[in-house]
Amino acid sequence: MPESCHTSPAAPVSPDARTLALVGHPNVGKSVLFHRLTGTYVNVSNYPGTTVEVARAAARFDRAASMLDTPGVLALPSRSEDERATMRALLNENLRLIVQVGDAKNLRRTLNLTALLTELGVPLVMALNMTDEARARGVTVDVEALAETLATPVVATVATGGEGVAALTEALPHAKAPAPMLRYDTETEQAIHTVTALIAERAPHPHLAARGLAILLLGRDKEVASWISAQAGGAEILAKVEEIAPLVGRESLPARLARERGRAAEALAKTVSQQSAGADRTLSLLVGQLAVHPIWGWPLLLLMLLVVYFFVGDFGAGTLVGLLEEDFFGEILNPAVTTFVQTHLGSGWLSELFVGEYGLWTMGMTYALALILPIVTTFFLAFGVLEDSGYFTRLSVIANRAFGAIGLNGRAVLPMVLGLGCVTMATLTTRILNTPRERLITTFLLALAIPCSAQLGVVFGVLGGISFGAAAIWGVCIVLILLVTGWLAGKLVKGQRVPLITELPPMRLPVLGNVLKKTSGRLKWYLVEVIPLFLLGTFIMFVLDRLGVLPWIIEAGKPVVTGWLGLPSEASAAFVMGFLRRDFGATGLFALGNQLSMIQAVVGMVTITLFVPCVASVMIIFKEQGWRTAVLMLAIIMPVAFFVGGVVNHVLHLFL
Amino acid sequence: MTPPPPPHLERIRLTGTPTGRSVRLAEFGEEIDPLQREQLLAYGLSGAQSITVLQQRPMTVVLCEHMELALERDVAQHIWVEAE
Numbered sequence: 001m002p003e004s005c006h007t008s009p010a011a012p013v014s015p016d017a018r019t020l021a022l023v024g025h026p027n028v029g030k031s032v033l034f035h036r037l038t039g040t041y042v043n044v045s046n047y048p049g050t051t052v053e054v055a056r057a058a059a060r061f062d063r064a065a066s067m068l069d070t071p072g073v074l075a076l077p078s079r080s081e082d083e084r085a086t087m088r089a090l091l092n093e094n095l096r097l098i099v100q101v102g103d104a105k106n107l108r109r110t111l112n113l114t115a116l117l118t119e120l121g122v123p124l125v126m127a128l129n130m131t132d133e134a135r136a137r138g139v140t141v142d143v144e145a146l147a148e149t150l151a152t153p154v155v156a157t158v159a160t161g162g163e164g165v166a167a168l169t170e171a172l173p174h175a176k177a178p179a180p181m182l183r184y185d186t187e188t189e190q191a192i193h194t195v196t197a198l199i200a201e202r203a204p205h206p207h208l209a210a211r212g213l214a215i216l217l218l219g220r221d222k223e224v225a226s227w228i229s230a231q232a233g234g235a236e237i238l239a240k241v242e243e244i245a246p247l248v249g250r251e252s253l254p255a256r257l258a259r260e261r262g263r264a265a266e267a268l269a270k271t272v273s274q275q276s277a278g279a280d281r282t283l284s285l286l287v288g289q290l291a292v293h294p295i296w297g298w299p300l301l302l303l304m305l306l307v308v309y310f311f312v313g314d315f316g317a318g319t320l321v322g323l324l325e326e327d328f329f330g331e332i333l334n335p336a337v338t339t340f341v342q343t344h345l346g347s348g349w350l351s352e353l354f355v356g357e358y359g360l361w362t363m364g365m366t367y368a369l370a371l372i373l374p375i376v377t378t379f380f381l382a383f384g385v386l387e388d389s390g391y392f393t394r395l396s397v398i399a400n401r402a403f404g405a406i407g408l409n410g411r412a413v414l415p416m417v418l419g420l421g422c423v424t425m426a427t428l429t430t431r432i433l434n435t436p437r438e439r440l441i442t443t444f445l446l447a448l449a450i451p452c453s454a455q456l457g458v459v460f461g462v463l464g465g466i467s468f469g470a471a472a473i474w475g476v477c478i479v480l481i482l483l484v485t486g487w488l489a490g491k492l493v494k495g496q497r498v499p500l501i502t503e504l505p506p507m508r509l510p511v512l513g514n515v516l517k518k519t520s521g522r523l524k525w526y527l528v529e530v531i532p533l534f535l536l537g538t539f540i541m542f543v544l545d546r547l548g549v550l551p552w553i554i555e556a557g558k559p560v561v562t563g564w565l566g567l568p569s570e571a572s573a574a575f576v577m578g579f580l581r582r583d584f585g586a587t588g589l590f591a592l593g594n595q596l597s598m599i600q601a602v603v604g605m606v607t608i609t610l611f612v613p614c615v616a617s618v619m620i621i622f623k624e625q626g627w628r629t630a631v632l633m634l635a636i637i638m639p640v641a642f643f644v645g646g647v648v649n650h651v652l653h654l655f656l
Numbered sequence: 657m658t659p660p661p662p663p664h665l666e667r668i669r670l671t672g673t674p675t676g677r678s679v680r681l682a683e684f685g686e687e688i689d690p691l692q693r694e695q696l697l698a699y700g701l702s703g704a705q706s707i708t709v710l711q712q713r714p715m716t717v718v719l720c721e722h723m724e725l726a727l728e729r730d731v732a733q734h735i736w737v738e739a740e
Contacts, residue, residue: 074699075695105722106700106723109698134722254694255694288724292711292715294711498692499728499729499730502725503724
């Protein structure tokens with residue numbers, strides 16, 4: 001989400017500082033604990049993949065120590081992009097301590113990861129988190145026995161409530177390199193031993209044990225392989241791994257290693273935990289089941305969409321915008337500012353620059369503060385509630401079949417839904433997808449057809465003001481475009497679709513404090529990022545207007561804008577604004593207000609929704625996919641936007 | 657004295673398991689991609705783990721310990737389970 005558009009919002013720390021890393025499965029509370037231990041807020045939500053980049057901040061208990069919040073890992077060796085980011089941090093940071101954040105109610109799974117972390121030779125402390133949820137489900141863990149077996153501190157925590165955080169802080173200085181949790185079978189141990197000896201001799205790591213690296217390397221961890229290959233004796237080690245890996249058993253070596261870790265985790269979990277009978281069915285589970293029910297899941301989705309529509313489109317874009325834009329800005333503030341500016345600057349071009357048709361105040365600031373701010377505020381509130389409820393991941397189950405038609409699986413729902421908040425951050429979130437093919441298709445669809453919060457709010461505001469039907473037509477058009485272009489992209493981009501396997505996090509009642517904190521963080525991001533761009537855009541429009549270029553553009557755009565799209569010629573100016581940000585362009589159309597008929601409003605909103613993504617999104621696409629892909633995407637998106645807009649115009653005229 | 661052999665249990669596909677039934681994991685079929693097999697192991701589907709089938713449509717959803725896991729049919733039909 002937006003605040004992560006600039007990750008690592010942390011207090012400055014010295015590069016030589018001692019580094020502590022929070023490592024654990026997705027959605028176990030690492031980011032909440034990070035906030036508790038550093039005072040630095042990073043986005044916290046109830047879905048796996050909230051953190052896709054490493055965040056860093058100085059620890060509260062030791063300002064000389066640097067603390068890392070790493071993306072969740074389903075397992076190590078790393079496979080997905082976010083897991084690789086965590087592995088890179090483990091390899092490249094001056095790591096003195098690992099804090100494994102584990103889920104107390106899923107101890108076996110937690111210990112599966114512990115089995116690998118204990119091999120790295122780095123002091124370890126386990127924060128056994130969510131013990132409240134474990135208790136509610138009748139799970140009790142003998143923390144002392146577990147600590148004794150691992151020979152390292154284990155602290156029960158409830159990070160959201162701050163329970164156990166003080167004890168965890170006190171335990172950190174007592175951490176030591178833990179005892180390995182298991183011995184693999186003889187054949188596998190032999191292979192590990194051979195590679196360990198080679199790494200220790202030819203490419204020793206400054207902090208990580210050679211045995212841990214050997215296990216990761218034999219498990220085909222690409223990041224470890226890349227680190228080893230960069231060392232002087234790396235090529236020989238990699239050649240040896242290639243030589244011995246196929247000789248170990250029938251099963252592939254990575255699977256064999258994973259299976260043995262699983263068995264050890266199961267054995268230890270059985271020893272140190274207990275499950276009371278009959279306590280495992282909770283209200284959360286029942287609500288969660290309803291959300292993915294083959295019949296009831298759909299009405300629930302529809303209900304959720306309607307609530308969001310009325311809250312954002314009706315209340316935000318209607319009532320609040322009316323109060324702010326028409327009543328406050330229109331009748332009180334703007335006349336006062338205009339009088340003030342004209343009194344002091346006269347009525348020349350300088351005065352026009354501030355309070356004219358394309359004035360920095362009357363257009364730039366009014367659009368940003370009176371039109372978009374109330375809309376994004378209501379959207380971010382609704383979005384935060386849904387995010388924390390755990391509903392988004394459940395959408396992936398319902399939408400899996402539809403996404404199958406476009407060559408993706410339901411996991412792609414998450415970046416798409418996050419795109420409704422901020423397309424830029426959602427593009428980063430595509431890292432949670434399993435294959436480059438899925439990332440490419442999802443990035444393209446995000447850039448083409450997913451409106452960000454501000455734009456979505458403006459769309460709701462414009463179309464909701466006309467009729468619910470107009471908004472529904474827009475929605476159907478966008479979904480159709482997503483399906484058709486996704487289907488085409490699925491056919492054109494090489495590779496196979498991967499069937500979906502996904503964890504469904506428990507449904508939780510959102511915590512008001514967290515929702516408000518996220519909303520305020522996002523609004524701060526919005527104000528910092530959007531206002532300068534809106535002002536810049538307004539200034540460009542002012543200059544184009546003064547130089548006589550804008551009337552020329554409006555005239556030149558007439559065949560497309562008035563002919564093909566059937567919009568008033570003034571809409572050309574909105575498309576010029578849309579080059580900077582789509583929501584700026586959409587707001588330009590919003591400002592045309594009563595000049596647009598229902599068909600024109602739908603056509604305008606469909607076209608601007610499909611228009612080029614904002615500058616920040618383009619930069620992230622460059623970073624994630626390379627410049628060739630980014631340029632190709634932009635070259636496709638522009639004509640598609642105008643083509644589809646025109647088709648919608650002509651089709652609607654046939655029926656309405 | 658050697659212990660008697662364990663009773664033979666019928667193996668069925670996970671997709672053929674009625675909703676609400678608890679079963680034990682028996683085996684992953686060869687048809688499952690090695691990477692996805694690793695994923696399943698990482699989610700804790702290993703050994704003779706007991707899992708409860710919560711629903712079969714639109715996807716198979718199972719409860720494994722206290723984690724709900726959704727599996728697409730292409731994967732779930734190659735997971736073999738046996739009665740508890």
